[in-house]
Amino acid sequence: MTDSETRAARLLHHRKPGLVAGDPVVPPITASATYHLPQVQGAPFVYGRNGMPTWEAVEAQLALLEEAECVSFPSGMAAISAALFATLKAGDRLVIPSDGYYVTRILSEGFLAPLGVTVVQLATRDYAAADFTGVAVVYLETPSNPGLDVLDIAAVAARARAAEARVIADNTTMTPLLQRPLDLGADLVVAADTKAPAGHSDVLFGHVAGRDAALMARVSDWRRMAGVVPGPFEAFLVHRGLETLEVRLERMCASAALIADRLAAHPKVRGLRYPGLPGDPSHGAVGGQMANGGFLIGFELATEAEAEGFLARCPLVEQTTSFGGTHTAGERRARWGDAVAEGFIRLSVGVEPVAPLWTAIGEALG
Template sequence: MTDTLSRISRLLHHRTGRLAKGEPVSLPIMATSTFHLPGAPDGSHFYARNGNPTVETVEAEIGILEDAQVVVFPSGMAAIASVFQAVLRPGDTVLVPSDGYYNVRNLLAAQFVPMGITLRTCPTAEMAAADMAGCRLVQIETPSNPGLAVCDIATVAARARSAGALLMADNTTATPLCQQPLDLGADIVVMSDTKAMAGHSDVLCGHVATRDADLFEAIKTCRRLSGAIIGPFDAYLLHRGLETLELRLDRMNANALAVARAMQSHPAVLSVHYPGLGNDPFHQVAMRQMKGFGPIVGLTLADEASAEQFIDDCPLLSSATSFGGVHSSAERRARWGDDVPDGFVRFAAGIEPTADLVAAVTQTLDTLS
């Protein structure tokens, strides 16, 4: 029967089926840096940089969602950096989206280009036709952050493989419940679990998932040698979030779609970007590869002042730079240098009652008309 159960059900009961009488149902926090180790090391735990039972349980839980081996990191950027460190060598070329999360390009430019790595960029919408000749690694982020462009993962994976490149997919905006890049041919998935996976805006964490044993060992070795480990308390917070991920994401996705539909007919809104809308240019490819469209909506208002007023005045919006939490939030992304209009707002739906959120958004937009 185990194979027929959903990944969420298997995650929720990952521990319960193995508990002895009197053991805690809640995941214990193993707050220790060292372990009892008489005699010669025999493969057991001995130092927390090499492994911690709380962290390993969370890795196994995410592994159920990804159907892959997982290494957890203290942030999404630490996860991405570990892949670059494990895979790239002087003389290699890496292709990344020009419209994806800007710190990925910043990291490569600051630390890897000076070591002899060639950095190439391409818009997400053009990634399926991009020149991958000579690439060691291709990275995609779909839907992209913040513009919500979507690329065909299976097509990109096939072309990367033909070019002799590995494909790394950043799945942060979708999560494993909405999209499975490894099933579509990606070699590596990276995520900022700070967002929807943990889901309460109270912990930084990330992960790498792969079904390639050699890649897994290389990435795990990078974590051990660099010390980029997550602590047991943070791992517990991530575990707690994972247990409600499906419920939260269902509401966030529903809220995002409802808000996007309300926005696209409002006169104060110049444009709306959300792959769940039937008229979105990426809707068809998103329908083929996604089971849900995520919590993020992109909207463009008249100018910077209108965008800031909307964010400040909406009573159910928190002005914050992250997403995936229980509170709806928004920010004007041009302030970070993203190539978007000054009036572009990244709206991240939370878990508020849908009718309340739509009413708060539309009433605030009414004041801008």
């Protein structure tokens, strides 16, 4: 029995100790902005912007997975913004990945830089040799999205700590069941729970996790002051999705490994990236900081037209942005400005039975 399996089992029963006879096993959707307050002292909830019961339920789940305090947000970008604003001030130096999620770069250059933060962009592979002297925050994303390059979280975190820098790790591509940045030295983890944790492509959500109480208080204060709060129905959907995360990941990752192996042998496919393949540049992280190769695959077709044609022809691949859902999804990432070939496709493998999924992919490749 693994630690991951233990956390997944506890997650499913996290409400049991507090239930009394007749209570619903599933947390109710508490749609209230105000609460009965004859006095403030001792009240568990005071106002909808401060907290609500349905957040409490999903944050308890996330805290079990992360083994850390968690603060939830209405999107992954809201979580990223909170972590950055809670740790940076004018005059600070921030390192971000040049090959990571592009909206993080837009936020940093478009909003943090004008406030006096110096933004330094590094490729994920270059973090290993980077000098963090004078840096306030080292923000990393591994595997990178969409290129799937990795860095050694523990090594980078140790060097950042020696330079008195904080480390924020975006763990969206792996989830806490497949990779644990806090255990490896990160100060904060951010994630878009819109992806695999919620899992059904029907809700925006995110969270920040950390084990430093003072730092997490800053994150919580940012949520309250900025008003970036999730709604109760959204929290309910994420709570429901998290209950099947471990089961979904098992199939998604196993299917991705099989499909990546077959894509590697296909004559039309070039530039294949999947950390689970022994020859991949990121394979060294698998079995160490990563439990397996994950569910994302990157590969190139010869041209933009070939890539778009493949996506249009394949009946079992949704043409959509985002990843981690029950449906296999593919996207030509160059359309968003990522530094990838025009024919590069990011494939997020879903929960479909793998035999018909591969048949559909193989036929669409033609």
